Structure formats: structure tokens, C-alpha cells
Amino acid sequence: MLRVGLTGGIGSGKSTVSARLREHGAVVIDYDVLAREAVEVGSPALARIRERFGDDVIADDGSLDRPALGALVFSDDAARRDLEAITHPAIRDLARAREEQAIGADVVLHDHPLLVEMGMAQGCDVVVVVDVPPEVQVERLVRDRGMSEDEARARLAAQADRDDRRAAADVVLDNSGSVADLESAVDRLWSDLLARVHA
Incomplete structure (x- = not known):
């Protein structure tokens, strides 16, 4: 089994890459999904979030009020670190369990x-x-997700520096072109991944 980590800043096109690799046959572990599961109603993580951030981040139905929590943590580094200390271990545990279920898969993609x-x-x-x-990320977030330019820049600032991400990469997929260009690059990547599996 080849463990592939896929990442990219918000608005980079990571979801397009993930979907294409899933079409090719990768087992995808989607960390956005895991992040929601980790804080489901009744979960220990949600109880700890309520304890740390108060009832204002809990919706009427008892679920997490994501916009309210986001408004707190994206403007406060200490609050964001507190949230991450609660959610990250729970997400890691879920990911480990998903990978254990992917028996026999050639490629397991950690879309994270x-x-x-x-x-x-x-x-x-x-x-x-x-x-x-x-600048392309900001433009896409404003156009596709309805954010203000300030909101988009705050989201970018809360994520890893672009250079840090690139430094961690074995493969960099440039998505400044068309969707067709990106999909062609992903198809080539899939061939390379399979070659590694069967080497």
C-alpha cells in the first residue's frame, strides 16, 4: 500500500485532484469529512470545544456552529491552537482507523x-x-465561495506558508492553468504512483 498525502491551500484545487485520483481507484481518506465526524453531537471533542469556547459555538440542535467557531479562531491564534489541540488527535485516530479498513488498496490518499x-x-x-x-487563491475564494477579500486573506494566513508546503512536497501540481491541464497532470501522477506500487 502506497500512502499518499495530498494537500494545498484553500482554493488551490485540491478537491479536483482528490476526485480524479478517486476515479482512478485511490482509496480517499477525506480529512474535511473526518473533521466533521470528530465533532459530531455526543463526541468527546465537541464536549471539550463547548467547555473551552462556551455555548455560543453550539447550535440549537446541539451540533457545532461552525461559522461562530470560525469567527473566533480565524482571528485569534491562541484560540485556534486550543481548538487544534482538541480536534487534531481525534482526527488522527479516525484517519488511522480508515487506513486500517483499506486492506488490499494500492493507493491510500490522505486528502488533508x-x-x-x-x-x-x-x-x-x-x-x-x-x-x-x-492572488489566484484569493480571487477564487471571493468568486466561488462568496468571501470578502479580507476573509479570504485571513484564511490563507491561518494555513501553512506556501513555501513550507512546497518544501514538504515530493510532487508539486501547478494549478494556475485550466481544469483540463490539472486533470492531465493528475493522470500522469496516477501512472507514476502505480509504478511505485509495483516497482
Whole structure:
């Protein structure tokens, strides 16, 4: 089994790469999904979040009010670190369980926006970074996700530095071109990954 870490800044096109690799046959462990599972109603992590951040981050149905929590942590580094200390271990445990279930898979893809920040790149056989210039990220977040320019820049500032991500990469996929260009690059990447599996 080849453990592949996939990461990229918000708005980089990482989801497009992940979907294409899934089509080719990779077993995808989606950390955005795990992050939601880790804080489901009744989870220990959600109880700790409520204890640390108060009832204002809990919705009427008892679930996590993500926008309210996001507003707190994206403008306060200490608050973000406190949140990460709660959620990251729970996410790691879920990921480990998912990987154990992927018996017989050639490629297990850890689709993880915080692969570098959480120190998980070292545990992967191959690290793939989807890369675009920051100005392109901001433009896409404003256009596609309805963020203000300030919100978009705050999100970028909360993630790993572009140079840090690139330094951790074995493969850098440039996504400053078209979707078709990116998909062609992913197809070539898949061939390379399979070659490693069967070497």
C-alpha cells in the first residue's frame, strides 16, 4: 500500500485532484469529512470545544456552529491552537482507523488541507502539493465561495506558508492553468504512483 498525502491551500484545487485520483481507484481518506465526524453531537471533542469556547459555538440542535467557531479562531491564534489541540488527535485516530479498513488498496490518499501543519507529511510515502499563487487563491475564494477579500486573506494566513508546503512536497501540481491541464497532470501522477506500487 502506497500512502499518499495530498494537500494545498484553500482554493488551490485540491478537491479536483482528490476526485480524479478517486476515479482512478485511490482509496480517499477525506480529512474535511473526518473533521466533521470528530465533532459530531455526543463526541468527546465537541464536549471539550463547548467547555473551552462556551455555548455560543453550539447550535440549537446541539451540533457545532461552525461559522461562530470560525469567527473566533480565524482571528485569534491562541484560540485556534486550543481548538487544534482538541480536534487534531481525534482526527488522527479516525484517519488511522480508515487506513486500517483499506486492506488490499494500492493507493491510500490522505486528502488533508493541514497535512503540513499537523506534521503528518512525514508519515506518507509521497506528498503531493497542489499549488497556485496566493492572488489566484484569493480571487477564487471571493468568486466561488462568496468571501470578502479580507476573509479570504485571513484564511490563507491561518494555513501553512506556501513555501513550507512546497518544501514538504515530493510532487508539486501547478494549478494556475485550466481544469483540463490539472486533470492531465493528475493522470500522469496516477501512472507514476502505480509504478511505485509495483516497482
